[in-house]
Amino acid sequence: MPSLSQESRRGLTLISPTLIYALVMLAAPLAMVVMFSFWSQNYLDLDKTFTLANYRETWTQPIFQVLMWRSLRISLVVTAATVILAFPIAYYLSFHVKSRKALWLFLITVPFWTSYLLRVFLWKVILGYNGVLNSSLMELGIIKAPLTFILYNANAVVLTLAHAWAPFAILPIFVALEKIDRALLEAAEDLGDGPFRRFWRITLPLAMPGVIASTLIVLIPTVGDYITPKLVGGTDGLMVANMIQIQFGKANNAPLGAALAVSSMLVVAAISLGIFLAGKKFGGKVK
Amino acid sequence: MDDANHQPIIEIRDVVKSFGSVKALKGINADIREGEFFSLLGPSGCGKTTLLRLIAGFEQTTSGTIAIAGQSMKDIPANKRPTNMVFQSYAIFPHLNVAENVGYGLVRKKISKADMTAEVEKALSMVDLAGYGQRAAHELSGGQRQRVALARALVMRPKVILLDEPLSALDKKLRDQMQQELRSLQKSLGITFILVTHDQEEALIMSDRIAVIFDGQIAQLASPEELYRRPVSRKIASFIGVMNFLEAEATGATDTHFTIRVPALGEVEIARRDAPAGLQAGQINVVGVRPEMFTIVSDGTGSFARTATGTVISTDYYGDMTYYSVALPGAADPVTISMRNTAGRSIARDGSEVTVGWGADSIVLLE
Numbered sequence: 156m157p158s159l160s161q162e163s164r165r166g167l168t169l170i171s172p173t174l175i176y177a178l179v180m181l182a183a184p185l186a187m188v189v190m191f192s193f194w195s196q197n198y199l200d201l202d203k204t205f206t207l208a209n210y211r212e213t214w215t216q217p218i219f220q221v222l223m224w225r226s227l228r229i230s231l232v233v234t235a236a237t238v239i240l241a242f243p244i245a246y247y248l249s250f251h252v253k254s255r256k257a258l259w260l261f262l263i264t265v266p267f268w269t270s271y272l273l274r275v276f277l278w279k280v281i282l283g284y285n286g287v288l289n290s291s292l293m294e295l296g297i298i299k300a301p302l303t304f305i306l307y308n309a310n311a312v313v314l315t316l317a318h319a320w321a322p323f324a325i326l327p328i329f330v331a332l333e334k335i336d337r338a339l340l341e342a343a344e345d346l347g348d349g350p351f352r353r354f355w356r357i358t359l360p361l362a363m364p365g366v367i368a369s370t371l372i373v374l375i376p377t378v379g380d381y382i383t384p385k386l387v388g389g390t391d392g393l394m395v396a397n398m399i400q401i402q403f404g405k406a407n408n409a410p411l412g413a414a415l416a417v418s419s420m421l422v423v424a425a426i427s428l429g430i431f432l433a434g435k436k437f438g439g440k441v442k
Numbered sequence: 443m444d445d446a447n448h449q450p451i452i453e454i455r456d457v458v459k460s461f462g463s464v465k466a467l468k469g470i471n472a473d474i475r476e477g478e479f480f481s482l483l484g485p486s487g488c489g490k491t492t493l494l495r496l497i498a499g500f501e502q503t504t505s506g507t508i509a510i511a512g513q514s515m516k517d518i519p520a521n522k523r524p525t526n527m528v529f530q531s532y533a534i535f536p537h538l539n540v541a542e543n544v545g546y547g548l549v550r551k552k553i554s555k556a557d558m559t560a561e562v563e564k565a566l567s568m569v570d571l572a573g574y575g576q577r578a579a580h581e582l583s584g585g586q587r588q589r590v591a592l593a594r595a596l597v598m599r600p601k602v603i604l605l606d607e608p609l610s611a612l613d614k615k616l617r618d619q620m621q622q623e624l625r626s627l628q629k630s631l632g633i634t635f636i637l638v639t640h641d642q643e644e645a646l647i648m649s650d651r652i653a654v655i656f657d658g659q660i661a662q663l664a665s666p667e668e669l670y671r672r673p674v675s676r677k678i679a680s681f682i683g684v685m686n687f688l689e690a691e692a693t694g695a696t697d698t699h700f701t702i703r704v705p706a707l708g709e710v711e712i713a714r715r716d717a718p719a720g721l722q723a724g725q726i727n728v729v730g731v732r733p734e735m736f737t738i739v740s741d742g743t744g745s746f747a748r749t750a751t752g753t754v755i756s757t758d759y760y761g762d763m764t765y766y767s768v769a770l771p772g773a774a775d776p777v778t779i780s781m782r783n784t785a786g787r788s789i790a791r792d793g794s795e796v797t798v799g800w801g802a803d804s805i806v807l808l809e
Contacts, residue, residue: 347598
């Protein structure tokens with residue numbers, strides 16, 4: 156090992172617990188998945204000769220493409236809905252709540268007090284055939300028969316995910332808005348901008364880092380979500396992660412599952428990079 | 443200055459501003475003339491910035507009116523007012539470069555791109571930043587940010603430019619330079635400038651007129667010289683420069699004059715017109731004397747009809763000036779006397795006895 160300066164040695168010591176944790180729990184499993192994706196399943200054994208067959212199957216089999224597209228579509232819709240709905244909340248919190256900001260932030264985190272699984276189940280209760288929504292609407296005489304398009308399809312997945320990820324989207328935008336010097340807004344107004352123009356020219360570009368962070372925080376995990384589609388998605392709402400789970404489980408084809416996982420990871424990474432660069436461009440050279 | 447030639451560009455009438463139960467401004471009346479350099483001077487928290495923000499339109503008056511160029515500003519938002527502000531923090535847009543910052547307000551005006559570039563470049567050269575257009579905001583020094591903020595306001599050709607302590611973040615050398623530049627720019631453009639500052643020296647150097655604000659009220663509105671020479675109250679006198687306060691009483695009063703007896707100095711007649719308006723003889727219990735209005739008559743040089751004898755307590759040597767603290771019989775506190783260290787003048791030693799010369803016009807009557 157080349158000799159390290161005392162400072163960098165001290166730095167390494169400081170981060171070593173985290174580093175070890177990251178290596179063991181993140182890097183190693185990831186490396187294993189990548190390795191698996193180049194192997195093949197031979198009934199009960201793994202054939203460890205290098206092959207690209209899994210990737211060939213992943214990228215040519217229509218079912219995987221359909222699932223990948225659906226996953227992307229659903230999570231893009233979820234992300235757009237979540238971020239667009241989160242922005243006004245973050246904006247209100249930052250600009251119009253004068254006192255008790257901490258209380259508001261605390262209230263926003265309240266949904267996290269119950270488990271994710273429980274919240275998904277609650278949506279099932281709300282959206283179900285005899286659920287809260289349907290029975291209320293029927294009691295009120297607004298509908299004659301229960302609505303069926305609200306559960307066990309992609310709509311239900313979007314609704315459930317958007318609700319679950321809302322706080323994650325609100326907080327980064329809130330932080331970015333809080334960092335905007337209020338004198339900048341006054342300066343824009345002073346120079347002739349009305350509220351809308353000022354928002355477009357100052358507030359939004361300066362909030363862009365937060366918007367990008369929110370977008371990525373919601374987009375990346377939702378592409379790979381499999382609990383929600385499984386519970387409320389029905390067959391139309393199945394996503395790529397469900398297929399990956401099946402390959403690792405019932406289908407007993409871990410290498411194919413790994414190739415699917417790596418492929419979807421690359422697709423998400425490419426999209427994320429695109430969003431990041433686009434946002435940076437719009438947000439300007441904020442330093 | 444002749445009032446007839448200077449139409450008020452801003453008329454402030456009975457302006458009151460409350461924040462909750464706190465009254466920041468308690469009835470402000472002032473006319474600001476077109477083309478003048480007007481300063482709002484006062485200690486922090488006196489309400490001077492609030493008044494500036496009311497003129498800019500960032501705050502709304504609780505009662506009273508503000509008119510700019512004859513038009514009432516009631517319900518007119520900041521973006522529709524003929525004023526532009528240079529903010530204390532400069533408020534340079536961090537995501538835009540210098541040219542985009544300066545041209546920010548021009549985008550809304552319907553002018554061609556070429557005209558806009560020319561306007562921006564012209565404004566930048568006015569503040570000595572020609573060629574800096576493509577610099578990013580974060581590459582600018584404090585002084586440059588200040589200039590960009592000024593150019594951004596100038597390019598709008600407003601009727602009034604509002605400056606909120608624009609020089610307080612700069613070091614002394616740069617501040618002195620910017621004071622000169624701001625002043626000459628204002629004179630050459632003829633735009634009305636309103637400056638908010640807590641620095642009395644800055645206000646004296648730059649302004650045509652100064653409104654001293656204490657506790658939400660205008661304590662005195664006058665030219666710098668008038669303010670320094672004839673402060674109306676003890677509070678203003680001690681806020682602006684250094685002032686010695688001496689016990690006094692009026693021993694007589696005619697239609698035109700007061701006769702004042704100052705125990706430490708003697709008796710003197712002062713014209714009523716040199717006293718604060720409406721001052722009654724019975725109210726007089728203190729007079730003020732500026733340090734430079736005393737002269738130490740060393741070695742018998744100089745001739746003063748009126749003298750007093752005192753003892754030097756301490757000296758502070760400033761190079762060009764020496765400040766003496768001199769105990770005068772009959773004065774409760776030692777008086778401060780400043781002397782230029784001109785050629786041949788010796789510096790009086792601590793403990794030595796000196797003759798202090800003064801004149802009738804050295805004495806300032808205070809409320």
